[in-house]
Amino acid sequence: MTMNVLLVEDNPGDVLLTQMAVARSATDTNLAVAIDGTSALAYLRAQGEHSGRTRPDLVLLDLNLPDIHGHDVLSAMKNDPMLKTTPVLVLSSSSLPADIRDAYDSHANTYITKPAAIRDYDNVVRVIRSYWDGIAELPPGDA
Amino acid sequence: MGSSDAGLGLLGISSAFEAAVFDALPDLVLAFDSARSTRPVVWSNAALIAAIGRNPVGEPLGSVLGGGAADVMDRAVRTRIGRASIGQSTLAFPGGHAERTLDTKVVRVGSDIVVWLATDRTAERAISRRHSDRLAARNDELQRSNFDLGQFALVAAHDLMEPLRMVTAYLDLLGELYGDRLDETGHQYLGFAVDGADRMRSLINALLALARVNGSAPPTDSVDLARVLADAADTVTIPLAESGAIQAPATLPTVRGDRGQLVQLFVNVLANAVKFSPDGPQITVSAAPDARAGLARISIADAGIGIAADKREAVFEMFRRLNPRTRYAGSGMGLAICKAIVDRHGGDIGVDAAPGGGTVVWFTLPIAPAIQNCNEGDHQ
Numbered sequence: 001m002t003m004n005v006l007l008v009e010d011n012p013g014d015v016l017l018t019q020m021a022v023a024r025s026a027t028d029t030n031l032a033v034a035i036d037g038t039s040a041l042a043y044l045r046a047q048g049e050h051s052g053r054t055r056p057d058l059v060l061l062d063l064n065l066p067d068i069h070g071h072d073v074l075s076a077m078k079n080d081p082m083l084k085t086t087p088v089l090v091l092s093s094s095s096l097p098a099d100i101r102d103a104y105d106s107h108a109n110t111y112i113t114k115p116a117a118i119r120d121y122d123n124v125v126r127v128i129r130s131y132w133d134g135i136a137e138l139p140p141g142d143a
Numbered sequence: 144m145g146s147s148d149a150g151l152g153l154l155g156i157s158s159a160f161e162a163a164v165f166d167a168l169p170d171l172v173l174a175f176d177s178a179r180s181t182r183p184v185v186w187s188n189a190a191l192i193a194a195i196g197r198n199p200v201g202e203p204l205g206s207v208l209g210g211g212a213a214d215v216m217d218r219a220v221r222t223r224i225g226r227a228s229i230g231q232s233t234l235a236f237p238g239g240h241a242e243r244t245l246d247t248k249v250v251r252v253g254s255d256i257v258v259w260l261a262t263d264r265t266a267e268r269a270i271s272r273r274h275s276d277r278l279a280a281r282n283d284e285l286q287r288s289n290f291d292l293g294q295f296a297l298v299a300a301h302d303l304m305e306p307l308r309m310v311t312a313y314l315d316l317l318g319e320l321y322g323d324r325l326d327e328t329g330h331q332y333l334g335f336a337v338d339g340a341d342r343m344r345s346l347i348n349a350l351l352a353l354a355r356v357n358g359s360a361p362p363t364d365s366v367d368l369a370r371v372l373a374d375a376a377d378t379v380t381i382p383l384a385e386s387g388a389i390q391a392p393a394t395l396p397t398v399r400g401d402r403g404q405l406v407q408l409f410v411n412v413l414a415n416a417v418k419f420s421p422d423g424p425q426i427t428v429s430a431a432p433d434a435r436a437g438l439a440r441i442s443i444a445d446a447g448i449g450i451a452a453d454k455r456e457a458v459f460e461m462f463r464r465l466n467p468r469t470r471y472a473g474s475g476m477g478l479a480i481c482k483a484i485v486d487r488h489g490g491d492i493g494v495d496a497a498p499g500g501g502t503v504v505w506f507t508l509p510i511a512p513a514i515q516n517c518n519e520g521d522h523q
Contacts (some may be wrong), residue, residue, distance in 0.1 A: 013309045116311045
């Protein structure tokens, strides 16, 4: 099944690792990338240059963004009737309990600590795909 | 000075020398006649005269000592001739004088005459109270500072992990995607770089563990150490508990603490015992009440390579390793973290030589206060 994923991540090293892991997963996954919070929300709302975009099924959200904190992107999504049903998987380098708690408090679907080794990255992408493709049901798309 | 000759005579003091000595005493001294109903003062030394601003000879004891007179009379009645009753009291001489803290002695020198001597401890008490106040304030400061450092180290360690993760991930990728283009030397260089990054990661993780302990709230739960030992043994090596490698009593004390930290404490000690016993671990756990009330002393002994006597304090330092990396791996933080945990719980920790070779790690922990059982006892 084709899955459209938006990755919100400003670190090019992490962007590349995620793209590589997606490619190696050999699944039908379209990965769009937004490198800051503002353009992520514009993409999600299909504004401006993004008006022709395909609606993402899942959002992978980093917390450390240059313009607004990933936390605020999450809140904005959950307060937007058009965006709030999209599952957000927080992908963060922090393992601090406070960060984890805050994310779930703001209704993140999942919190994942970014792995260090490439094979662990492969595993994260593979598991996400098989979970959302094989086990969980995604919210039905908009009209 | 102000002492009456008659009074001195009653005390049996005849020489001018003896009189001068009494007068020169810094202690406050008076003698009174306990046989007469008003207990009149028959003699008083210069120090007491100066303290109350008058010569009290002839006055009733009560007008000199105020409320303290009754206690002195009590003690006088109970004291035999030639004996002294020693006590402490706080006393404000009547007439608007400030309260004093006194060490007092009541001596019956004859069937009627009683001598009261007092050493003024007021200034000493004030100094020692100031000292202990200052100590308490310093202690609070240090606790806060430790906590702040812990919080800071937590954030710093996290920030350090992020670029390190990039180094590790891309060294990994280099090896995987370009490994076939590297010669043997190139692979060796890559190996050193990967090793360095791995070691850095375990150092930062260890620092994080230490920071988490120091930055944590004071531990207050009741924790059963027998369960802690079981969990720790499971974590260190799964077959450890079954293979008989650990001998422990059926029950261990229940202590006041943080369960997670206590498991970490046991894990670190057991892991060391396993690591440094190249012939296979033989670990003995024992518990005893500590000499100080309210503390339990736990000892974990192994039959391994032991620790040299001159290194027994150094082992608790951060990043402290005693053996070459080629023989035993590790970040040198295990015991530093143990010390931080034991400190946080208000205990002490140390290492000794085990009889027959090997190491004993001992530590003290506060015993959990007894829990009131609702079913027992009379009233709720």
